[in-house]
Amino acid sequence: MALLGKRTRIEQARQFLSGGAVPRDDSDDELGYEDFPWEWIYDETSGSQNTDNVTPRKRKAVPALASKRIVGARMGSFVCRQGDTVLLKAEGNQAWVGLICEFFEDEEEGEKMAKFMWFSSEKEIRSKSTKRTDFLPNELYISPAFDENPLASINGTAKVLSLEDFQRLYPTGVKKSSRDYGKIFVCRRGCNTRTTTYTPEFKWEDIYSGAADIPALAEFVESKTKATRKRRRAPKEIDDRDDFVVPDSDDDGAPKTPKKRRRLNDAATPTSSRQSPAARKFLTPTHKRIVIKKQLEFTPLGTRVLSPSALSSPFQIARNQLHVSSVPAALPCREEEFSAVYSHLEAAITDGSGSCIYISGTPGTGKTATVREVVAQLHASVQAEELDDFIFVEINGMKVTDPNQSYSLLWQALREDRVSPSHALELLEREFSTPSPRRVPCVVLMDELDQLVTKNQSVMYNFFNWPGLRHSRLIVLAVANTMDLPERTLSNKISSRLGLTRITFPGYTHDQLMLIIQSRLEGVPGHIVHPDAVQFAARKVAAVSGDARRALDICRRAVEIAETEAIVRETEGEEGQPPTPSRTGRNKGKTAGRSLNDAGEPDAILQKRAGPSGRKGVVTIATIKQAINEATSSPLQQALRALPLASKVFLAALLARIRRTGIGEAVLGDVVDEMKKLGLMSQLQPVHEYLLTAVEKDEDRTEGGVAGTSASAQHLHPSTPLKHREGASKTTDAKAARALGIASAAAELAEAGIIGVEARHGERVGRVRLGVAEEEVRLALGDDAEVKGLGVAS
Template identity: 50%
Template sequence: MAPINSEENTKRQLSKIPHDLSDDELADAEPSWQWIYNSTPTTERSDGTQSDRKRRKVTGDRIVGARIGQFECRIGDTVMLKADGSNEAWIALICEFVEDDGEGEKAANFMWFSSEKEIRSRDKKRSDYYPNELYISPSWDINPLASINGKAKIMSQDGFLAKYPQGKVPRNDPDFGRGSVAATPTSRRSQATPGSRVKRSASKRLEFTPLATRKLSPSQVESSPFQIARSRLHVSSVPASLPCREGEFSLVYSHLEAAISDGTGKTATVREVVSRLEEAVGSDELDDFIFVEINGMKITDPHQSYTLLWEALKGERASPAQALDHLEREFSNPSPRRIPCVVLMDELDQLVTKNQAVMYNFFNWPTLRHSRLIVLAVANTMDLPERTLSNKISSRLGLTRITFPGYNHEQLMKIIQSRLEGVPGNIVDPDAIQFASRKVAAVSGDARRALDICRRAVELAEADAPSDPATPSKRDSQTQPKGSGRVTIATIKKAINEATTNPIQQHLRSLPLMSKLVMAALLLRIRRTGLAETTFGDTLDEIHRACLRAPAALPGVAAVLNNGLKGTQMGSQRPMTRPGHIHTAALELVAAGLINLEAQRAERSSKLRLSIADDEVKMALRDDGDLKALGIGV
C-alpha cells in the first residue's frame, strides 16, 4: 500500500467515499451502544453497567467489540464514518475501543484510509491510482461510536477484479459504495501525448523585430556600496536572522512547535518562526502543517476572514456565509485530516465587530475536539482582551502572552549594523547610526522608520559622492565641488528633516488650533483604547478633559475651547445656536482627507478614525507650542 508522503508541505483536500445515507445500517438501531468483551458469548449482551465494569476489573476482560441493535463491529473491522452534510463517508480501521473519550461517550481509536486526492508525489497529484483504490495511512484518531455509519469492505486488487470483472461495482449491488481496492500500483499510467501539427496563422507576418526583454544583472544592481546599502536597508529586505528578538523568537517557536506536534493540544517574528518550522517539516523533524495569515488591514470586512481560512484548508472559494457553515462542520465532525492549521491574525483590533462574532469563532474553534486549529493573535496593545473583548472571548484566549516592546537605541543600532555588514567602503559613520537610533527610539522605537531614515541618508550621500565619468575633464573637476560620499550626522539630520517635513506633516503643522485639538484628541483616544476606530463623542470628551487641565495662565483658551464645544450665540437679537467650532474643524479635516467620519456628520455617535498613519500625527504635533501650552502631549 502506498504510504503518505511525509515531506508534503502543501494544502491537501480531504477525500471521501461516495455513500448513500439512505442505506445506513444503523438507521433503525437502538440508541445506545453495548460493549462486547473477550469472554462474552455472541448471544450475550453487555450494557456497560457498573457491575460489568467491576467484573472487568476482577476478571481482566478486554473490550473486543461493540454492538448496537443487530449491528456489530470488532477490532480489525473496517467501518464507514459519517461525513456530515453530504452523501459521503470516511473509511477507517478499528484499532481499539475506548470506554470514555473524555466527553462521556463510548469511542474507538480509528486508523484512517486515504484516497489518491490526499496522496501526492513531489507536491503533485498522483496519476498512478486505480479506481476505488485506498491507501492506508499512519494517522489515528479517537471518535465516538455514534459516528459509525456501517461496515466497509477492503479487498485486494485481485479479489476485487475476481468479484467485479468490469472493475466497477454495479449500482444495484448491495456492496455499492462499500467496496474499495487496497493495492499498490507497480507502474504509472501512461500519459497521452497530443498530436503535433503546424499551427497556421491567418494573420500577416510581423514586419518588425520586437525588442528582447531587458534584464538587469546583479553586477548592475549592486555595482556600488551605496546601492548595496540601500537594498539592505530597505524595509522589505529579509535578513538572515532577526536581531534583538531572540527571546521572543524562542518563546513563539517553542509554543508553536508544541502545538503543531501530534498529541499536544509580532508579525516578523512569527513569520520567521513559521519559516523555520517549515524547514523542520522539510527535513522530517516536525509534522506537516498549513499556515495562513489574515491581516485585518488588508480585508474590507472582518467576515472575509472565513473565506481566507476555508480557501487555505480546501483551496475552494466561498462567500463568508458559506465558508462559515463549512468551517463549523469541518471543525465539529471527525475526519482523517491530521494536518494542523496555524492561523496568524495580524492587526487583531481591526477584526473587532459589533457583536464580536468573528473573534469568538476564531478563538472558539481551537477548543473543539476535531479542529486541529492553532490561532496566533497579534495586536498593538497588550491589554486588548481586557479593554475590548467580552468575557466569553477573553476566556477562550490562551494563557500565553508575549510582549514585544519598542526597540531602544542600542537595539536599533544593532539592527542597522547587521543590515550593513559586508557593505564595502565603510560609507556609514557609527556616530550617524547612533544618532539615527536615538532619534527614532525617543519617538516610537519603530525599526522600520529607522531603516527608512538610514536608507534616505545613503541616497543623499550617494548623490553628494563624486562621480567617475568615462572622460575626465579638468574643467569639471575645478568647477564642481566634491562631496565626501559618507553618511554622517549631518546627513542623518537632513534625512530626518525630509521625513518630518513631508506634505502631510506640513499641512498638520499649519492647521488651526481647533483642528490640531481634534487630531491630538483622536490620537490620544486611539492610544487609550487600543482601537483604530472610536466615536466623535469620545473625541469630544478627550478635548473636554484637556480644557479642564488647561493652565491657569491661559484663562481665555479654556473659554474658547468651551465655546467651541458647546456652540456660541449668533447675537443677542437672534438667539439661534450654530454648530460648534470643533464640529466645523472635524468636517474640514474630513474634507482634507485626514480623518474618516461616518456619513460626514459630526454627531456624537458617528464613527471616527484616522486616514493617515499615527506616526505622521505624532511627528507633526509633538513639538507644537499651542498643544504644549494646553498641557497636551502626543
C-alpha cells in the same frame, strides 16, 4: 422519531471531506435506520489482566469499569472490534476507511470514541509527479496517520485484502449488486501521502492479521515511508559523516533566532533536505540505507548567474537591504518572541489542537515579520517531514473592505472555494463543530486586528472562539497594537473565557535599533554608512517610538542622499571641476558608477572621500539629520505643524483615544472627553487655557455636553448643507458659536482630509478617524512645542 434520530447521527458524523475518500455508489448503511445507542463490549475473559499489545486509555476510561478492557462496540446489531477495518462517513456518498486501534470514552464530551489508523486512496496524493500510476480502482494505502473520532462517524465494515486474495475471491471483481460492493479493498503498500513515499510492496495478510499487529504495522509504515528520518545525532557523529552538512556550533536544540538559510531545526535534527538526493535514494532490498558520499556538485561556469545585487553599487545594495519590504536574513532582538510563537504553533500543529495567540505591540516592533518568519520555518519543517502539514492564511484588517470578508478568505484557504461571507460563516460554523478525520490544521494570521474590530465585533469573537471548538484545529494568531483589545471589545467575561495566550512585543531600545540597522547593512561593501550615523538614527527613533520601520526608512533615505551626493561629486569631477581634496588618485577619471563600485575600501579612504564636510558619499550624522528633516518637512508635515492649537490638541486627543482603545476610530464625544483630560494634565499654559475655556463653553451648550460638540463638529462641517445641520438647529447660533473652538477644529481637520467624520444625524455617536497615517501625526507633533507633553510621541 427513529428516522429523526438517524438523521441527527449522520449529521453529527458528517465529514465534509473531499478528495481522498472512497466513493461509494450504494447508499446502503449497515448500521440500519434505528438509532440505537453505542455500547461498549468488554473483554470478559482477561479481566484486568491485559495481555494484549493494545491497551485502552485508562485516563479516559469510564471510572467504574476502568479495570475492564474495551475491545469493541455495538450499535443495535452492528458490532465492531479493536483491529477491525471500518468505513467512516464522508461527504456525499464517500467513505474513509480506518483501522480501529483503540476505543475510549471521552468524559469531557461524554462521547464514545475510537482511534483510527487511516487508509488513503490515490486521490489523496497531491503530487502528480510522484503519484504511482499502477493503482487499482479499489486500492488503498495504509498510512501513518491517526485520528480520534466519535463512534457516530462509523458507517459500516470494510474488508481489506491482499491483491492475491482479492483476485482469488473475486476473480471477476465485486459485482455492483453484491452486498460487498464498495466495501472490499486491496492494500499492498503503505504510503505517506504528504511526502508521497511508499513502503515496499507486501502481502496484507502477512503484515496484518488482527489487533495485536497494530503497533508493528504502525512502526512498519512509519519507518518505511520516510525517505530519511530525523534522528538526533551528536555533533561529532555529524562531523564524521560526509553526507550531512555540519550544523552550526551554537546548537543546543532550542528554537533559535530566525536566520535565513539555516532552518530552525537544522542543527537539532539532520533532515532529508540536508542530505544529497543520492543518499536518500539508495536502499538495499531489505531497506537498509546505504550511506554514500555526497556527490561533488558544481555549477558550470557558463551558467553561473550573479545575483542582481552583485551587480549593484554599495548604495543600491544598502538601499535594498534597508527597505522595509525586503525580507531580512535575520530578526535580531526578537529571539524570545520568536521562540514563544514558534513553540505554541508547533505544539498546536503537532497535537492537532486549536489555539489562539494574541500578539500586541506598537507599530514597527516586528510582530508581522516574526510571525511570518515562524511560519516560514514551520513550512521548512513540513518539507523536511518533521511536522504535520498545515494550511496558512493571512487576513489583514487593512486590506479587507469589510471585516466579514475574513470568513470568505478563511473558507477559501480551507477549501479553495470562494463563497459569500454569510455563506462562508455558515460553512465554517458547521466545519468547526463537526468531527472530521485528518483535518489539516489551519494557521490564520489576523493582522491589523484593530481594523477588523471597528466595524463588527462578531468577526473577532468568532475567530477567537473557533480555536476552542474541539474539532476545529484552527490556530489563530491575532496581531494588534494594543494589549487589551479583546477586553475592550469583547467584555472581560467573554475574553477571559477564550483563554488567549498573550505575547507582547515591546518597542525597540536604541541599542536594539542599532543592531537591527547594522544587521540590515551586513554584507554591504564599502562602509558607506558611518557607525555614528547608525547610532544617531537609532537614538532619534528610540526617543520617539522604538519603531524599526521608521529607523530603517530614515537610514534608507540617508543612503539615497549620500548616493546622490556621490554621483554629483563624480560628475562634477568628470566635467573638469578641480577634484576635491578627498579624491584619491585611484578614483580619478573613473565614471561615477564604476568608482562607486569599489568594494571593501578601508574607512580611512572613505572618510577622505567624504571631503572636508565629512559627508560626501558616506552616510554620516549630518545625512541622517537631513533625512529626518526631510521626513518631517513634507507638505503634510508642514501642514500638520501649521495647524491652529485647537486642531493640534484635537489630534493629540484622537491619537490618545485610538491608542487607548486600539480601535482605528473614536466617538467624537470621547475625543472631547480626552481633550478635557489632556487639558487637566497639561502643564502647557496655552493648552490649559484653551481647553478649559473651549470645553467649558461647549459643555454649557447642551445638557449632554459632548453631544453638542459632536453635533457641531459634524454639522458645522463646511461641506454639510445648512439645512442638514441638525446640531446647529438644535441649539442657537450663539451657543454654536461659543462651541466653535472644538467644532471648527474638527471641521477644519475634516476638510483638509486629516480626519474623517462619519455624521450620524440626531445621534451622539458620530465617529471620527484619522485620514492620514498615525505615524505622520506623531512625527509632526511629537516634538511640537505647542502640544509637547500631550503624549503624541508615545
